[in-house]
Amino acid sequence: WNLLHVRFEENGRILCSVNKQLVIDVIDLEKEGGFIGLCKFREPTASFRNFRFAKRFSSSQVKPKSVFKLRKLTRNLSAHRALGEADLQQILDIGKTAPQMLQDYSEELKQRSDDLQKLSKEIRERLVIAELVESLSYSDEKSIDLLKSALLIARIDNEHFNLNDYLKKADALADQIKSEFPKHSNDEQRIKILVSQLFNEMGFHGSTLDFHHRSNSYMNEVMDDREGLPITLSILFIELADRLNLKVTGLGLPGHFLAMYRKPQSLELDQENLTRNTAKHEIIIDAFGGKIIDRQEAARLTGLAIEDLAFEPSPKKEIIKRMLRNLVQVAGREKDPISQTRYLDTILAISPDDRYSRAQRAMIYYIREEFERALSDIDYLLESDPESPENQPLRVIRNRLINQGAAAF
Incomplete structure (x- = not known):
């Protein structure tokens, strides 16, 4: 998809950008009225999504109760408030170390922002996976x-x-x-x-x-x-x-x-x-x-x-599981274990007893040194089929994880 953005200013100036790169900047005083629209031609016709127009785009509408709940749950990641003149004077009174202290705090806030972004991404992915599982739940x-x-x-x-x-x-x-x-x-x-x-x-x-x-x-x-x-x-x-x-x-x-x-x-x-x-x-x-x-x-x-x-x-x-296994392989080719884990999470959400996918995820956790998660998957495999001939190498890896400090759940 390409991002198209057109801004029409009061002085007749028209600014057009493609993927945030300005490509047209003209002044046309003849266009004082009219309507906003889209033009499509040729085959295959162009497709547009998220088309919006307004004098000023409004923010998304959310329930105040939900905002309060989320902020309470993530209070350790909350943003810093704006400062008044009196507060600024107190900072000035600190002296020469104040800029460095503010810079350090700025880095801390950036980390908190990154943590919130990661949390938002994880929650969104989990919601989509849950929707996918539900879509396949019909007998x-x-x-x-x-x-x-x-x-x-x-x-x-x-x-x-x-x-x-x-x-x-x-x-x-x-x-x-x-x-x-x-x-x-x-x-x-x-x-x-x-x-x-x-x-x-x-x-x-x-x-x-x-x-x-x-x-x-x-x-x-x-x-x-x-x-x-x-x-x-x-x-x-x-x-x-x-x-x-x-x-x-x-x-x-x-x-x-x-x-x-x-x-x-x-x-x-x-x-x-x-x-x-x-x-x-x-x-x-x-x-x-x-x-x-x-x-x-x-x-x-x-x-x-x-x-x-x-x-x-x-x-x-x-x-659907075959599609996901294809993506697991592609992510492996790209040396992207995080994406591999995400696709394996989805397969296991659909079919928790998929032993091959669970063993594969355990090995990825092990390589990434996420030992407790690896141990959890291995224990699931051992407990779900205690007599499986594949269990012996799993027990060896389990003992190794315990020796490395992983705690059994």
């Missing part, structure tokens, strides 16, 4: 809004976008594609039109220049930039199909995520004939490549034999 898959859940992952790292705008954008894309459906078209024809419209006409495509960039995992940026990972493009495809009454699911094969449509009658086959016949009643979509493929091509993308692959729909909760 019925149909009740889970996969696009909203995927957008909430982006919200963890980036608060500056309106989630509902992207849900509306998906609705608009679906309506545009629906207008291309012939009146009496069947589901297979509509799937093929959806593939053609989304990937050929609208230009959504797989990211090849910077595959591992985090932007490819943020659904809002995928929808803005029209490029992404196999899983994020598949999610968009699934959600557009859902808006078009086409039952498409995720297909989480090892190393490559796909989308899959199955004819409703294929679900009624008996188990003996299921494996043999479902391939005849399905359409597999490689959203990253922007095309329809068969099982042989899907196997080639994974590097595995076709008989080793299970062509079964992925639950939506597992799709």
Whole structure:
């Protein structure tokens, strides 16, 4: 996103900046009246968010009771009050050491401000994670809004976008594609039109220049930039199909995520004939490549034999966890353990019994010398499955943590 700021002053002066960099400074005395608006043209059209205009922007409205409560809880971080003339004179009376004392206090206030910023960030992240967990809490898959859940992952790292705008954008894309459906078209024809419209006409495509960039995992940026990972493009495809009454699911094969449509009658086959016949009643979509493929091509993308692959729909909760695991890997590549921990926190909030993610978080805590947190995760693993063959190395690490002074909870 680019930040655009326009200021119109009384003397006819117009100041325009892009990302806080002044680019236009002119005086136009003819523009004495009129209206404020936005102009969009070309395809894809520009998008705007947080559009505001006023003589003076007002501060956010908050409840006084909430302000009092927060300040009471963070009283050790409170700001210094303004000084009157009498107080200033008392400081002057201190003498030459006063400036240094004020400078020292200034540094202390900066640290307090940093602490409040960190606290604000942590609280915001926890609230978003809680909302994500709630969005996945439905036992019925149909009740889970996969696009909203995927957008909430982006919200963890980036608060500056309106989630509902992207849900509306998906609705608009679906309506545009629906207008291309012939009146009496069947589901297979509509799937093929959806593939053609989304990937050929609208230009959504797989990211090849910077595959591992985090932007490819943020659904809002995928929808803005029209490029992404196999899983994020598949999610968009699934959600557009859902808006078009086409039952498409995720297909989480090892190393490559796909989308899959199955004819409703294929679900009624008996188990003996299921494996043999479902391939005849399905359409597999490689959203990253922007095309329809068969099982042989899907196997080639994974590097595995076709008989080793299970062509079964992925639950939506597992799709979201796979997105988060991708971000854990990206943060690891970037040597960013703080972000790794944040994504692992989210996975464990969704699935507390995910042993691999909890062990991974424990190791990150250990490397960062957050020994008590590491010990807490290791104890959880040992207590939740005392007979696991993986416990012996965990016990060794636990003893080492105890020797280093970590306290068991």
